[in-house]
Amino acid sequence: MVEVRISELRRIGAGREAEVYCLDERRVLRLARTAALRAEVERERVALLAARRCGAPAPAVFERMDVDGRPGLVLERLDAHDLLAGMLRRPWEIARVPGALAGLHTSLHETVAPAELPDLRTEVAERLQSGLVPRDVRDAALRALQQLPDGDRLCHGDFHPGNVLRRRRGGYVVIDWKAATRGDPAGDVARTRLLLLGAWIPGAGPRQLQLLLTPFRWALYAAYLRAYQRQRELERSAIIAWVPVLAAARLSYDIPQERTPMLALARRGLHDRRA
Ligand SMILES: Nc1ncnc2c1ncn2[C@@H]1O[C@H](COP(=O)(O)OP(=O)(O)OP(=O)(O)O)[C@@H](O)[C@H]1O
Ligand SMILES: [Mg+2]
Structure with missing residues (x-):
């Protein structure tokens, strides 16, 4: 070698x-x-x-x-730039991002996943075993997870604008497949919701500055979801059911800037469900 x-x-x-x-x-x-x-x-x-x-x-x-x-x-080697960097550096390109994300995501979700990919619910259950997930949250999330549907579709598991690249000659490529699973598309869209609205963006400045991006992030998510639902039927309630469970599992990634908001999201959703 x-x-x-x-x-x-x-x-x-x-x-x-x-x-x-x-x-x-x-x-x-x-x-x-x-x-x-x-x-x-x-x-x-x-x-x-x-x-x-x-x-x-x-x-x-x-x-x-x-x-x-x-x-x-x-x-x-991809001669391409990612859509997150694209939005930050070339804001006039933002308009085409939701449609591109939705087109790619629906095409993955129309695909039956190969059997060698891990099961989404099993994967989430394993992440919930992390010592970073408080016990009460873990127990409630595992109970909620049992009620969530199984599925057989190709789920990327980390689908956000930083992992979608636009080739210089046109067309898109999705990278970073290490969290790909076989499961319910609503779970994969819920993860994208979590990431678009709440993920810490490395290199995008301190917390106060990132908070200023909140309305833009909501607008991007709303436009992505509308474009997705034009192409594939998906109930909002099916997405929301996954959110607190995935927020709890996200704690296992040990991202300090995300811990407080993810924990709050998990507790609120899991508590409401019990009520
Ligand atoms: N095949 C490729 N060709 C060219 N550039 C690439 C390729 N794969 C990745 N990159 C560049 O490297 C960056 C990091 O890659 P990647 O997202 O796979 O890393 P990562 O550590 O898994 O990221 P994350 O923080 O999302 O977990 C990408 O944003 C992209 O700019
Ligand atoms: Mg990446």
Whole structure:
């Protein structure tokens, strides 16, 4: 195998869990930040292959590659920018974002997921076992989860504008498939709702500044949902039923800026349900 040195590679992207380096014209190396993420990297490889096999717009996946003990995947290099960066840098492009998100998301949800993808409800139940989820919240969320529907559709699990890339030559690609599951589309839309409205945006400034974005985030979610519902039937109540359960499971990601609002959302929803 060719020896690769990280110091000789150009970094072209970074997220919470991975850094992306340019290998050549055609390929990038998506390298996990720590050796402990080996299982996640393997999970992403399986999910990427599954998503590609059923025709979803995902980057091609080549071989596995470790550098300095960090696990990585060699992926198709996309000549593209993500829609989150696009909205922040080119606000005039915002108008086409909801339609693009909805078109992609409905097409995933029309797809029956390959059997090798984990089950959405099982995945959420596992996340709820995290020590970061307070016991009362975990117990209530597990009870609520039992009432939520099963499903067999392709769910991305982390579908937000930062994970949708627009190719320079046109067309969209969805990245970051490590949380992909087989399940109820309403759950996947509920996760997008949670992320669009409440996720901490790294690099978008301090909390007070991010709070100013709240009305824009609601407007984006409302426009996305309208566009989604024009293409696929989906009751608002079916989405809302998932929200507190997913908010509770989100605590397991250990994002300090999100802890208080996610906990409040989980407690409010799970408490209302009991009442
Ligand atoms: N195949 C690719 N080709 C070109 N750029 C890419 C590719 N995959 C990812 N990137 C760039 O790297 C950035 C981070 O990638 P990615 O979202 O996969 O990392 P992550 O750590 O999983 O992110 P997150 O914080 O969402 O968990 C992306 O926003 C994108 O700009
Ligand atoms: Mg990402």
